[in-house]
Every structure is written in C-alpha cells, then in structure tokens.
Amino acid sequence: MSRTTYLECTKCGAHIDADHPQTVCPNDGGVLYVRYSLKNIKKDFNRGSLASLPATMWRYAEVLPDAPPVSLGEGFTPMLPSREFSNVFIKEEGLNPTGSFKARGMSVAVTMAKAYRLKKLAAPSAGNAASALAAYAAAAGIEAHIFMPRDVPMANRVECESYGARVTLVDGLISDCARMVAERKEKEGWFDVSTLKEPFRLEGKKTMGYEVAEQFDWKVPQGIIYPTGGGVGLIGMWKAFEEMETLGWIGSERPKMVVVQSSGCAPIVKAWNEGGLTSDFWPDATTLAAGLRVPKAYGDYLILDILKQSGGIAVAATDAEIMEAFHHWARVEGIFAAPEGAASLVAYRKLRAQGFFSAEDRVVLFNTGSGLKYLDVLEKQKKSGTPAARQIGGIIGPY
C-alpha cells in the first residue's frame, strides 16, 4: 500500500494508519477518506499514460490502493449520448459485473480485505450491494455472510446463493439485519463492509468521477444527476475531482452535483430544502426503487456539503414518475434502466423546466444499474397497475 499514505477523518481531520483494517474514526465516527501522496504520483504519472491501460476502473490504479486487484472487469462503462436531449449523456452502470455500480466499491473493498488477509466479510443488505459482495468474495476465496430481509428482490437473493455466500433470510427489516451483523461480527470474526463503515468502497465509487472527466476529454460537465441512497458515488466523485485538480488533470471547475431521491424516502431533499447540515431519519420509507430506500445516509453531512459547494440541488421523484421515466427510457433510448437510474431522467426534466439547467448545459444522468435485477418488481407493478412499493421502515444504511 505504498501509494496510500494514511486515512483521514472527514469530521476531525485525524490521520489514521492504513496498515491494518479500519472502520470509521475512533474519535467521532466520521467517515475516513483514503489519502495518497498525490504530489509524488503527479511527478511519475500523467493522464496521457491512461490511453494504454485496461478499459476497467483499475486503469486508475495509480490513485487506488496498491494491492493486487480482485477484478471482474468492472468500470469504464459507456457514456451514452441521449437520443432525446442534446448535451445529455447517460452513464450506463448497468453493464458492470453483477449489473450495478456496486461492483466498483466491492472490487476495492474485497481487494483490500484480501490484502489484509481477512477471511470472513459480512453485510446487511437488501439489494445490489449484496450481489456485488457475494461475487467479489467468491472471486477472492473469502467467505461472505449476508443478512437479507425475506422479501428482498429475487435476483439479489438468487445471485448471492449462487455465488456461495452464506445468506440468512430474516423475518424483519434491513435494520434487523444490520443489528444481527453488529451483534455477531465480533464472535464470528466477521469484518463488516457496510457502506462508509470501511474506507475502500468509496475508493471504487470515486472512479466514476475519473471516468466522467476522461470520457469528456478532461472537461467536466455542467451537471451530474445522481440517484442517491447512501450517496457514496456522489461523495466519491467529488473526492475524485479534488484529486484530479491536485494532479493537474482538471482545473478548478466542478459540475453542479444533483441528488435525486424517491419522494417516499427523501431525507437529503428534505434536509437540503430546510438548509440542514445533516438529515433526519425518514420514517416509513416506501419506494419501489430499492436502492433509494435509505432513511438516513451515514455520509449525509458530506452529501449536503457537496451540494452546497457545487451549487447543486436535491430533487424528489414519485414512484409513478420513476416508472413513467423507466418506460420512456426503454422505448426512446433503448436502455432498460434500474428504477433508481430512471429517477435521474425525472430530475433532469424538472430542472430543465425550472431553468436550473439550460439546453446548452452538458449534463450526465447516472443509470446506476440494470433493470433486469427488478423483473419481479416490474412484473408486479404491471399486474397491479400501481407501483409495487416496498414498505421497509427501518433501513439505517445505504445498501
């Protein structure tokens, strides 16, 4: 891990050793950022050298932990120009291994788990993060212990079982799953890889920011619309822009960062509208967009700060709007998006109508995953004629 110099707390600024596994800041529970000797990297490496590197997110290995990657070919996903709007691009994360952007974070987290010689990883999950953890753990020969509510989307459960993960189906909510992991991890020797509770999933997610810059020839767009549950991708991209400026790869310009959430679970939107520095726990969270069912993001203070710094905004989309946008994208763009991704289109339309973005602004909409993971949800919605919202109530972290 020669490139990684230390971990830095995003609350108190404490420097913490990265030579053994860390979770959050021991002083205040702050999220830890991985820091690199960017000045040294700048001396030895420039963005022109990327051209010959593999078309995966590990092309940015110079700014990732220095350990042999556990890779399934994740990242460097297409930046598709919209057929409908000029200057709009869709970043197609559904083409990642296990069909979602979660592959990026888990590739780096499992890479580091292997480097640290951890044998057993655990996570409470209700969706795509579980599939990604199960796949990368299988590739690394590490045990994965996953706790899921009994009514999770079918694809995620079937995938986890196929990858050989130890899946425990829980009669309860995701919060019950999280509590079970917390209660048992010490006794069982599990390392908890819940989002932002370990520092390396963020490093995988940040590669989306590097890709946005590289795919636009190092000119950052005017806006990025990001479906936000835990918001790690948004936090990671912002970190990437700061690193790239230090490396001299981009200037001081930044995209306006836009959060889109489901109106059935919109804690960041509420906090943003009220001028809050953190969010309140969203009670009775209900939405068919499973990845947006995060009543309180662990990194909420970082997300809200980034919205402010970037001149961004937070927008909510109803399940009905999300489903309309899902069908629209499929028919107009040929993209079978995750419902979370389709929410980006809802936000873009609203922000154009409000004049927040103009037709000339280059804006990237993130489709965070493949709609193929949601066939049971979509089929149920088709039969009932109304969105098949899932009542979840108690999610405490971004899964």
Ligand SMILES: [Zn+2]
């Ligand atoms: Zn701290």
